[in-house]
Amino acid sequence: MTILDIDVKYTAVATAENGRDGRVASDDGKLDVVVNPPKEMGGSGAGTNPEQLFAAGYSACFQGALGVVARKENVDISGSTVTAKVGIGSNGNGGFGLEVALSAHIPTVDEATALDLLEKAHQVCPYSNATRGNIKVDLAVV
Template sequence: MKVLYTASATATGDGRDGSARSDDGKLVVDLASPVEMGGDGNGTNPEQLFAAGYAACFHSALRIVARRAKADVTGSVVSAEVDLGAVGDGAFGIGVRLEISLPQLGAQEAKELVDAAHLVCPYSNATRGNVDVQLTLAPTEVAA
């Protein structure tokens, strides 16, 4: 792999109940376990950070493949949900659901772009074969 960029961040405190900071200081977050996991929820958590990162990365990949295909992705939106769960023997895993809205495109063209973006996106490539990633096209309203 030819490295184009390296991000660096450090977590301190008590893991999920601590803080994280990027080496350049542009990202500084308090971390807290979600209420659903017995925490106070007064901070972000790794799953929220992963969801934001995956959504942004996939959206960027989508725009790259759309530009190559000369497709109109005006108004496009990518939303991510990341599930955390037990996978057995005390281990944990994640699952991801991405919902992609491409209001300017028909269903077939949108599906082709989403499939192509899934092959380009670094997060998709990193999770492929290890994390269940579900891709869904958001319903679009058809003008009457």
Template sequence: MSNLYTAEVTATGGRAGAVKSSDGRLELSLSVPAELGGEGGPGTNPEELFAAGYAACFLGALGVVARRQKIELDPASTMTARVGLRKSGLAFALDVELEGRFPGLSRAEAEALMHAAHQVCPYSVATRDNVPVRLKVAD
């Protein structure tokens, strides 16, 4: 099976370095958050990048699932990803919470859509049985 799309990003300098995509569309400085013992500079970090990707991808997957089920999503719908970094023995591990806000949908409809999207989103598939992911519908 071949990839439909492949993104290529090169990192230099680790967590206090930079990332740049091969197509030049992404070029960011990285900073280590103060909570991790860094200077907390103006750059982003791997957890924010993962959260951005997961939130966007999950909302896209949710849109696919909604269209399949003939449910119209309000364009104002949002997905917020919170990605935590924690110690796991001698290693580090991620922890994820996805919180969706869906104007016009009941809590039950929104929860059902989130669970269905969690089955097809590539980030969810990649993290399944490896990273705890909590799904939440905003109040």
């Protein structure tokens, strides 16, 4: 896989304290959250977790990419939503891996058009480009 150089327009900065059982904050103070492992992984589940943060970022980014594609195709996607489900589990090699299921509800178009838009957005979205070939990402229309 070729690594592409990009023209960086913005850099997000966040710092974690105590890993998955601590706190994460952005340098501008807009994000400051307690993180704890979920109960399913033996944690307290009291705070958010990195997988929820990844799901939030991916769903927002993918919704934005969907809007870019829809505007180029002159398609109205008013009222649409994108949900990201991020799973974490053992990768069988002593480490952990992720998988993602992205589902979109686009009430203004038929299922075939919606799926076409999702496939095109998957080529545009920076999160999709970052994960392509590394983790399983499923797309669905709901």
